[in-house]
Amino acid sequence: MRLLSVLATFSSLLSLSVAQKPHKYHTLVELSNSGKGPKGQILLNDNNYNDLTSAPRNYTAVVLFTAMDQRFGCTLCRDFQPEFDLLGSSWNKQHPKQDGIFFAVLDFSVGKQTFQRLQMSTAPIMMLFPPTTVGSAAEHAPIRYDFNPNDVNAAEAVAHWVSSRTKQTVTIHRPFNYVKFVTMIVGVIGTATMSKLAYPYLAPALYSRNLWAALSLVAVLLFTSGHMFNHIRKVPYTVPGRNGGVSYIAGGFSNQFGLETQIIAVVYAVLAFSSIALCLKMPRMESAGSQKIAVMAWNLVLLVMFSFLMSVFKMKNGGYPFFLPPLIA
Ligand SMILES: *[C@@H]1O[C@H](CO)[C@@H](O)[C@H](O)[C@H]1NC(C)=O
Numbered sequence: 505m506r507l508l509s510v511l512a513t514f515s516s517l518l519s520l521s522v523a524q525k526p527h528k529y530h531t532l533v534e535l536s537n538s539g540k541g542p543k544g545q546i547l548l549n550d551n552n553y554n555d556l557t558s559a560p561r562n563y564t565a566v567v568l569f570t571a572m573d574q575r576f577g578c579t580l581c582r583d584f585q586p587e588f589d590l591l592g593s594s595w596n597k598q599h600p601k602q603d604g605i606f607f608a609v610l611d612f613s614v615g616k617q618t619f620q621r622l623q624m625s626t627a628p629i630m631m632l633f634p635p636t637t638v639g640s641a642a643e644h645a646p647i648r649y650d651f652n653p654n655d656v657n658a659a660e661a662v663a664h665w666v667s668s669r670t671k672q673t674v675t676i677h678r679p680f681n682y683v684k685f686v687t688m689i690v691g692v693i694g695t696a697t698m699s700k701l702a703y704p705y706l707a708p709a710l711y712s713r714n715l716w717a718a719l720s721l722v723a724v725l726l727f728t729s730g731h732m733f734n735h736i737r738k739v740p741y742t743v744p745g746r747n748g749g750v751s752y753i754a755g756g757f758s759n760q761f762g763l764e765t766q767i768i769a770v771v772y773a774v775l776a777f778s779s780i781a782l783c784l785k786m787p788r789m790e791s792a793g794s795q796k797i798a799v800m801a802w803n804l805v806l807l808v809m810f811s812f813l814m815s816v817f818k819m820k821n822g823g824y825p826f827f828l829p830p831l832i833a
Pocket residue numbers: 527529562563603604
């Protein structure tokens with residue numbers, strides 16, 4: 505009897521002490537508003553990580569595992585941190601009592617043991633711990649966030665992700681970026697002024713047919729000679745050939761070397777310029793004698809270059825039966 509009554513007193517004392525200890529939910533609300541770290545964010549360490557994430561949870565916890573120390577060189581961690589701060593403060597502004605969602609950060613410098621226990625070897629990692637008071641056990645498992653390093657407004661993306669997994673809507677209140685706005689206005693005015701001032705000098709060039717023709721010709725030569733192929737396939741410039749020489753023409757049609765395309769580009773350019781000279785320059789020559797010589801000279805250039813082009817083609821494709829004098833290779 506005595507023992508039983510002692511036990512009863514003991515258990516009532518125990519339940520009293522449990523009742524007096526504030527529910528962890530209220531501790532977490534206080535931590536979110538504590539002013540340590542950004543508003544609406546709990547700074548975790550190895551000790552209080554379990555308080556936040558252990559069951560039972562009648563709230564959602566969004567935890568960012570990060571490594572802000574310069575030593576770790578985690579660029580994404582540092583890029584993402586302000587976005588996460590904004591996420592927490594936006595929620596806290598509208599929900600000072602947190603209303604069932606907590607945002608927390610565990611930095612590697614104060615959470616090594618937790619990182620090890622969870623076998624996390626990369627950062628940042630973000631997990632959402634759903635409430636354990638509703639739904640099935642499978643629904644209580646933490647959910648991992650997929651970072652997209654190209655997200656400019658990452659806070660909005662995460663807010664959308666959190667909203668889709670809770671019954672609440674997280675809205676981001678991004679402060680207006682005055683510096684960016686002013687920079688943009690100054691930039692626009694500056695560009696407009698510069699263009700207006702420079703226009704009288706640039707206009708002749710902009711309207712010059714020869715300039716555009718030259719630019720187009722360079723582009724055409726660059727791309728018809730296979731510059732893009734080299735760029736994409738990263739082909740070698742030349743390769744060591746037989747007898748210690750270098751081979752600069754690749755055999756077969758599905759291969760080419762860097763030097764080969766440059767040779768082809770030069771051949772094409774010479775062919776193009778001799779055609780242009782024959783069409784545009786020759787008819788305007790005054791003296792019939794020198795005109796005759798010039799026409800012959802340009803035709804000779806055309807013939808030799810085309811002959812060379814065909815011999816290169818024969819090198820790539822041995823079975824090709826045709827050739828053009830003077831180069832019969
Ligand atoms: C969680 O439980 C505590 C204690 O019962 C309560 O005060 C708090 O309002 C609950 N939170 C939510 C989001 O239901």
